Amino acid sequence: MKDKDIFILEDNCESMGAEYKGKQAGTFGVMGTFSTFFSHHMATMEGGFVTTDDEELYHILLAVRAHGWTRDLPKENKVSNKSNDWFEESFRFVLPGYNVRPVEMSGAIGVEQLKKLPNFLQQRRKNAKLFVELFKNHKDFIIQRDIDNSSWFGFSLIIKPKSNLKRKDVINILQENNIDCRPIVTGNFTKNEVMRYFDYKIHKDLKNADYLHNNGFFVGNSQICLKKQLCIVQNLLCN
Known part of the structure; x- marks a missing residue:
């Protein structure tokens, strides 16, 4: 970040595929993560990928994704002094690592899905346009506001402060009609018990995150x- x-x-x-001021989301930082789980913008059933234009981070990622070993690193790299001895380098570990390498089948599916991604995004945005039309003036819900060119993973709704609705009741209505729903990306993540394992600070209160x-x-x-499905959701939530 500039000057900091x-x-x-x-x-x-x-x-995935969202843009802000002509730049792809996921390319603003030193690294960006993307999911290809089956419910996301494109699917390899499980998995995902990381993008970076930093060569050192790229080499670290190559090692960390495969047990932390040097086997997948080029001879000239920024992680280790790799020797010419292939036997020694085949099981030489230089970083703590995981086994998160994609399998060939997932890769093959991903290659074909990537070709379809532009059309996938186009349809998601068409669905979103209808969603906004159906819910933009709803008396009980605040909806997602697109600040540039969202790729619309889902359709977020937040109950307005003056509404008499209770989220539990709304979720029950959706579930009774076989309409699945989720929290908005865990809500306020700092409420999760896993936070006790991290060294972190919170600046002031998180009132908006708490409300969400x-x-x-x-x-x-x-x-x-999703025209039919969105109209069903609208009918349920308007009644």
Whole structure:
């Protein structure tokens, strides 16, 4: 970040294909993460990928994704002094690592899905246009505001402060009609017990995140036309 000693790591798993001021989301920081889980913009069933234009981070990622070994690193790299001895380098570990390498089948599916991604995004935006038309003046809900060119992972709704609705009742209505929904990206993440394992600070209170945590939810989008489904959701939530 300009003039500040801050490095941005973008969690872009739910914004593949989104743009802000002509630049792709996931490319603003030193690294960006993308998910290809089956409910996301494109799918390899499980998995995802990381983008970076920093060569050192790229080499670190190559090692970390495969147990922390040097086997996949080029001879000239920024992680280790790799020797010419292939036998020694085949099981030489230089970083703590994981086993998160994609399998060939996932890669093959991903290559074909990537070709379809522009059309997937186009349909998601068409669905979103209808969603906005249906809910923009709803008396009980605040909806997602597109500040540039969202790729619309889902359709977020937040119950307005003056509404008499209770989220639990709304979710029950959706579930009774076989309409799935989720919290909006966990809501206020700092409420999760896992936070006790991290060294972190919170600047002031998180009142907006808390409100979203307690009153928000989203229903899914897709790369197929959802006109019928969105009209059903509107009918349920307007009655």
